[in-house]
Amino acid sequence: MAGTYTGLSWSDLPIDILHTILQYLEVPQRVAFASVCSTWRSASAASGVPNSSVPWFMSWTDLREERKKMHGGRALTCSFYHLLDVDKAYAVSFPRCFVACCGASHGWLIMVNELSNLVLYNPFTMATIDLPPVTDFSCVEAVYDDSGALEHYIFVKKRVHETKYLGTWFYHGVISCALAQFLHLNTQIVSDSKLAELILMDARRLHTQL
C-alpha cells in the first residue's frame, strides 16, 4: 500500500513520474530500476538510451585477451568501471564479432567488426546500428580467396590492409577528422540518435569526395 487516497502502489506510478525519477539515476541504477517490475521496465525502455552524466572507464584489453583465449560463439565480457564507485567492476558482454573499439560518443561505442565495418553499439541497451560497409567507398576494394571468403582489402589501389586493422585506421584517419569538424560546428544540434545519421552522412560525403 502506498497511496493513502488512490490506493495505488509504487509500481502503478504514472509513466511521466517514472521518467522524471529515471533522469536522476545513473546507468547501473537504471538497470536495477528496470528489473524491479514490468511497469518500471517499460518506463525505462520508453525513456530511451540512458545518458550517463559521469563517464565510464572501459577496459578493452580484457576483451582482446579473452577473445584470443576463446573459440566458439559465446559473447565476450569486458570490465566497466563507474567513476562514482571504482571498486566495483561491471562485466558487460559484447557480441563476439567485434574486434576493436575505436571511439565513443553520447553513450554509443564505435566498434569494428570482423569485416572491418563500423558498428555503433550501446553496451547497456545492446542496440546496434550498422554503418555502411567499408566497401561502399570506391577507394576500398575487397579481395576474396578461391572459396569466396574475404582475404583482405586494398586501399587506393596499392596498400593492402588486413581486414581487422582497416576499420580502426579508417575511423582514426578519416571519419574522426570529418566528424570532429562537423561536431565542432554543430555542437548544439547533435543528439544521441543523430550520431548515426551524422557518421552516415559524413561517410557518404567522403565517398563522393574520394
Place this chain on the structure above:
Amino acid sequence: MEVDKGKGEAEETRKVAEADRDTVTLKSSDGKLFEVSKEAAARLSTVLAGMIAGGSIDDNGTDLKQIGSEALENVVDYCNKHANSIPSAALISSSISFNTAPFKEPEEWERKFVDRLSHDALFDLVEAANFLGMERLLDVTCHKISEMMKGKSPDQIREVFNIKNDYTKEELEEIRQELAWAFYDD
C-alpha cells in the same frame, strides 16, 4: 430603500475584498479546506495558475477531488515555504527560468521537507505534484525517490517500495542474463 442601499454597499465591499484577496482556498477530496498564497500557487503550479487566470477559483474552496487532505496540506505547506524562501526581488526571474532551467539540486529546506515524509505521504505528494503541474515539486520528490534507490539491488528496491515481483521465472532469467552485469550479487 435604506436597507437595500446598505445591502448593495455590503455586496460591493465583499467583491472588492475578493479581488484583493491574496490567498486561494483549496478543498481536498475529503472536504478539508486549505489557504495558500495566490502568488505562490500561480507561480508553482501550472494547473492552479490556469484556474486563477480563468476565474474558476471557488471562494468557498476549489475542489481538488484527486488529492487527499494530507497531500494537499503538504502541497500548500510547500507553496507557502517556497514563497518565504525566495527573496521577493528574485521572484520574477526565478519564475521565468523554472520551465527552462535544468533541475538544480534541491535546496536544504526542500531536502528536509521531503525527508520527513513517510513513504505513503511521499507517494501521495508526487502524484499531487504531477496532477497540479508543479514542476519543481515533482523534481524535488522524484529526486528524493531516486535517492532511495541508489546503491540498491532490484530486490532491495522492491523491498523499500513494497513492490511485487511480477515477472515469471522465465522472464526473470531472461532479464538476469540480459542485465547480469548490473545485479549486485557480489
